[in-house]
Structures are given as structure tokens and as C-alpha cells.
Amino acid sequence: MVQFHIQPDSDIPASTQLYDQIWFAIASRQYPPGYRLPSTRQLAMHTGLHRNTISKVYRQLEDAGVVEALPGSGIYVREQGVGESARPQSALWDEFPQARSVVESGLDELLRQGCSLNQARELFLAEIDWRLRCSARVLVTVPSQDIGAGQLIVRELEAALKIPLQLVPLEELDAVLAQARSGTVVTSRYFINEAEAIAAPKSVRVIAVDIYDYKKELSLLKDLPQGTCLGMVSLSTGILRAAEVISYSLRGDDILVMTAQTEDSYKLGAVVRSAQTIVVFDEASLPTVKKTIAAARDDLIRPPHLVVCDNYIGEKSITLLKRELGLD
Structure with missing residues (x-):
């Protein structure tokens, strides 16, 4: 069972702390699709929260479309992404009666030859994607307010897939798909519902990638000495916001947390001058952090300890995406 930590004296509401931690567990695949979430009674015993508060958090997650309640059974993580919106509509059968x-x-x-339905589906998709790959585009989409997350996805997927990708703000996705409907939309699991709402009516497939689970960094956080000033740097505002909430949920006022986006030189300079440890959540930010440390070396008693995260996207997710695009 994933361990949840609630700080009762935090400025962050307890329900928000629990909501963000559960959603992180889902987005990082610690709670995979089909997983039954702990009962309200179990979570109440574990966190000390009232069962009404936990029920409210579960309703919020259900409203967000990431979990579903099955009467008499429990709350389960929903299966999302991978090809759901590419399913042919009945109008296509009317347009192509022989299809x-x-x-x-x-x-x-294929079934007579021993393929399962899932295997047959993979064969069809692999062949179709292979034929479309030369002309179709792979679009990465995230909300414009967290465009840094999209930059991270594009950077890592282009390196892994060896194909060009186009970054499109979620607010502009509808207009872009209206011009050319072929292709695949890729997004973080955090934004899958918004992307599918736009892409599904156009029969465009949406695939969600899972973020890295940050187990190593969470272990480090738990072991930091009391009073440590912890810096966090990333291109993504979403990662910084979630990391700050989780850090305070785990440690409360035991440590001081400072965050900065790579492009914010003022905040980044403050982090470098104050933090004993700095977690750099993406390798793209590392050169800027090192440059800022070098520029401030005369003001530093000792340089901060840097912890650099390996990646933003989980390796299994990249492997699945390669197969879905016919690149495996």
C-alpha cells in the first residue's frame, strides 16, 4: 500500500494533500489501471482524516475521470489512453459498407491462428501506424500554463523514438487537429481527459505517458536532516507544484522548500544561494543550474549538493509508445 502522509498543521488543506498524493500514485503507475483504492475506513485509520474528507477526495478524483466507483465493490483506477478514442464510429460503417x-x-x-483479441488489436494498430508514420504527425499536448512539461515530454520522446514531435498547447489542439486529423496525440496522464475530449470527436487517438515515480528522490526527502533548505528546479510548473505539496506533506515544517523554474533567473539564484540540496527534476535544466552556481561561487560557503532525476517519463511507458507507433 502506498504510504500517505498528512501534515495537520500545514497551510495546504488536508484534502488537497491527499488528493495530490493519490493522483501522483495513479499518474506514476504505483496505482495501475484496475487497481482497487483503499477503502475510506482504511485511509482514515492510516491518515487520521475523517471518512467524509476521504469520500470527498474520491468524488473529486471520480469527477476528474481518473477513478470510478463500482457499487458494492469499491473505487478503482480507470483504464485511460491507449487507443480508446480511435475506435471506429458507426458512421464509418455506413460510409464504407464493405469495411x-x-x-x-x-x-x-487471426483468432483462428491463435491470436488473442489484444494481440490482434496490436497487430492492426502496428500496421496502420506504420503506414501512417511518414505522413502523420505525433503531437504532444499540455496546458499552456505548464508548457514546460510538454517540453520535457518532447525532449525525451524525440531522443527515444528518433522521430520529430510537435508541441501544441492544449488550448490550441482543437484548431490544429481541424487542419490535419491524422496522427497521434501524446500527453501526460494528468491531462488525458482534456485531450481526449478534444481528439475523440475527430477520431484521433490519444496516448497517455506515465511520469517517472521519483522513488529515489522521495527516499532522499525522508532522510534530509531537520532544518535543511531543499531547492527544486524544473522546466515544469506542474512538477514543482506537486513536488512542493508532497514535500510538505511528508516533512511539514521540518525542512524549507524553495522552487524555481529554469527560466526564472532571480528565483533560481535565490535557490542556489540558500539551498543545501537541490533536486533538478530534468536534465534539460542542469546546465542552467550549474551555470548559476558558478556565477554565485563567491557568495557560497560550499556549493549545494545536486540531485539530478534520470528522466520525466517512465521507461515502460516509452516502450509501450514505441509499440503503439510501430517503432518497436
Whole structure:
């Protein structure tokens, strides 16, 4: 069971602390699709929160579309992403009346050869994506307020997939897809519902990538001496916001947390001058952090200890994406 930590004297509401920690567990695949979340009674015993507060958090997660309540059974993590919005609509069968028999006969033949339905689906998607790859675009989308997260996704996927990707703010996705509907939209699991709401009516597939679980960094956080000033640097405002909430939830006022986006030179300078340890959440930010430390060396008794995260996207997610795009 994932360990949740609630600081009762924090300025952050207890419900927000629990909500962010559960959503992080889902986004990082610690709670995979189909996983049954702890009951309100279990969480109440573990966190000390009232069951009404936990029920409220579960309703918020259900409203966000990341979990679903099954009466008499419990709360489960929803299956999202991977090809759900690419399913053919009934209008297509009317437009191409022979298509149904072609698809059904092909599928029946694969089943006779011993393929499962999931295997057959993968074969179809791999072939289709392979044929579309030369002309179709792979779009990465996130809200404009956290465009840094999109930059991280693009940077890591271009290095892993060896194909060009286009970064599109979520607010502009509808207009971009209206111009060219072929292709695949990739986003973080945090934004999957918003992206699918835009892409599904256009029969454009949306694939969610899972973020890194940051287990190593969380272990470090728990072991920091009391009174430590911890700096956090990233391109993504979303990562910094979640990391700050989780840090205070785990340690409360035991440590001081300072955050800075890479492009904010003033805040970054303050972090470098004050923090004993700095977690750099993406390698793209590392050169700027090192440059800032070098520029401030005359003001530092000793340089801060740097902890650099390996990646932003989970390795399993990249492997699955390669297969979905026919690149594996």
C-alpha cells in the first residue's frame, strides 16, 4: 500500500494533500489501471482524516475521470489512453459498407491462428501506424500554463523514438487537429481527459505517458536532516507544484522548500544561494543550474549538493509508445 502522509498543521488543506498524493500514485503507475483504492475506513485509520474528507477526495478524483466507483465493490483506477478514442464510429460503417466484413474476416482469421483479441488489436494498430508514420504527425499536448512539461515530454520522446514531435498547447489542439486529423496525440496522464475530449470527436487517438515515480528522490526527502533548505528546479510548473505539496506533506515544517523554474533567473539564484540540496527534476535544466552556481561561487560557503532525476517519463511507458507507433 502506498504510504500517505498528512501534515495537520500545514497551510495546504488536508484534502488537497491527499488528493495530490493519490493522483501522483495513479499518474506514476504505483496505482495501475484496475487497481482497487483503499477503502475510506482504511485511509482514515492510516491518515487520521475523517471518512467524509476521504469520500470527498474520491468524488473529486471520480469527477476528474481518473477513478470510478463500482457499487458494492469499491473505487478503482480507470483504464485511460491507449487507443480508446480511435475506435471506429458507426458512421464509418455506413460510409464504407464493405469495411465491416473485411475487418471481421481479418480478425476471425487471426483468432483462428491463435491470436488473442489484444494481440490482434496490436497487430492492426502496428500496421496502420506504420503506414501512417511518414505522413502523420505525433503531437504532444499540455496546458499552456505548464508548457514546460510538454517540453520535457518532447525532449525525451524525440531522443527515444528518433522521430520529430510537435508541441501544441492544449488550448490550441482543437484548431490544429481541424487542419490535419491524422496522427497521434501524446500527453501526460494528468491531462488525458482534456485531450481526449478534444481528439475523440475527430477520431484521433490519444496516448497517455506515465511520469517517472521519483522513488529515489522521495527516499532522499525522508532522510534530509531537520532544518535543511531543499531547492527544486524544473522546466515544469506542474512538477514543482506537486513536488512542493508532497514535500510538505511528508516533512511539514521540518525542512524549507524553495522552487524555481529554469527560466526564472532571480528565483533560481535565490535557490542556489540558500539551498543545501537541490533536486533538478530534468536534465534539460542542469546546465542552467550549474551555470548559476558558478556565477554565485563567491557568495557560497560550499556549493549545494545536486540531485539530478534520470528522466520525466517512465521507461515502460516509452516502450509501450514505441509499440503503439510501430517503432518497436
